[in-house]
Amino acid sequence: LKEKMRRERDTALFCLEEVDSTNRFAKEKAPECGKLMACALRQTAGRGRLGRHWVSPEGNLYVSFAYENTMPPERLAPVTLAVALAVCDTLADFDVPASIKWPNDIYIKGKKVCGILVETVCRGERIPYIVAGIGINVNQREFPAEVENRAVSLWNVTGKESDRAEIAWRLKKQMDRRMAQFMEKGFAAMREEYMQHSLLTGREVTASVPHTVCGICIGVSETGDLLLEAGGKRIPVTFGEVTGRLQ
Ligand code: BTN
Known part of the structure; x- marks a missing residue:
């Protein structure tokens, strides 16, 4: 594992070649580093929602963000919807319109392009940090037969390679914006925008x-x-x- 750390203003940045899971890594580092961003080229034990495994071959984007949490625990649940919106904002910056399948799967043309796993760092009753892990299928060209009709990558949609660092950087900007909005005003402030991306409405x-x-x-x-x-x-x-x- 090669670990490089630098700082960009208030954020500790980690660029890893390989890690078990950027979420596990971010949870471990948050108490010492505070706000951070950790990217990896590949993961050996990527985590998905509901205890699933997130297959993480090289070519896609695997990134986790840790933010200091100022929301009371009982108002924190919809933070995962705010993260979904940040991913849609990011894809829109690259002219790729995407939808959200509640709560936080990102879809393009009926297939999943990105998964999000939000985890918390707990200290007794308190939740000092939240970790948002985002996996975007970027340059993967083919998927195993069993997921082929459910998964899609940006390469499949645009027909070209995308620069993962450029996407990661844009994602950081959009995450910072949405997380600040969420911590200040809660999900209600972005509900309308979430609804505009909602894949399930009417179905x-x-x-x-x-x-x-x-x-x-x-x-x-x-x-x-x-x-x-x-x-x-x-x-x-x-x-x-x-x-x-x-x-
Ligand atoms: C899902 O749809 O089940 C959520 C998948 C989340 C995957 C990302 S990849 C980066 C981060 N690190 C992990 O171990 N999981 C998340």
Whole structure:
């Protein structure tokens, strides 16, 4: 593992050739470094949501950010939606329009281009740092058969190689902006913008946690819940994963 660290204003920067997981790394370093950004060329044990593995071959972007948290824990859940918006802002900077499948998967033309995993550093009841891990499929040309119809890369969309450092840098700017907005005003301040990117709105969706509910998605609440309408009732979905026809 080659570890290089420098600072850019208030942020400690780490560029790693290989690491198990940039999220694990960022969680370990946050208490000593504070705000930080850690990128790796590849990960050997990339983490996904819901305990899944994130396959991390060279060519894509693997980056984690640690931010000092000033939000009370009970208002922190939708931070992951703010991160999704920062990724959409970044892709738009490169003329690639993308959508968000609640809560935080980034899609292009019905296929996933980016996954986000937000984790917290806890000290007793307090959450001093939050770590936002972002994996963007950048230059991967082909995907294994079992995910081929669900995954896409920027290369697949634009037909050209993209500069990962340029994307990472733009992402940092957009993350700094969204995280400051979130810490100051909460998710409610960006709900409208999130809604403009919402892939599920108007579609039939099935949520399975805590029990199976099927309904039409009518948007997202000010606290970041997905809102379904079923049998004349409005049902908020707070956690987990939802399925629906996306293409
Ligand atoms: C998901 O969709 O399940 C979330 C995937 C998150 C992957 C990124 S890659 C960079 C960061 N480090 C990790 O170990 N995971 C996140």
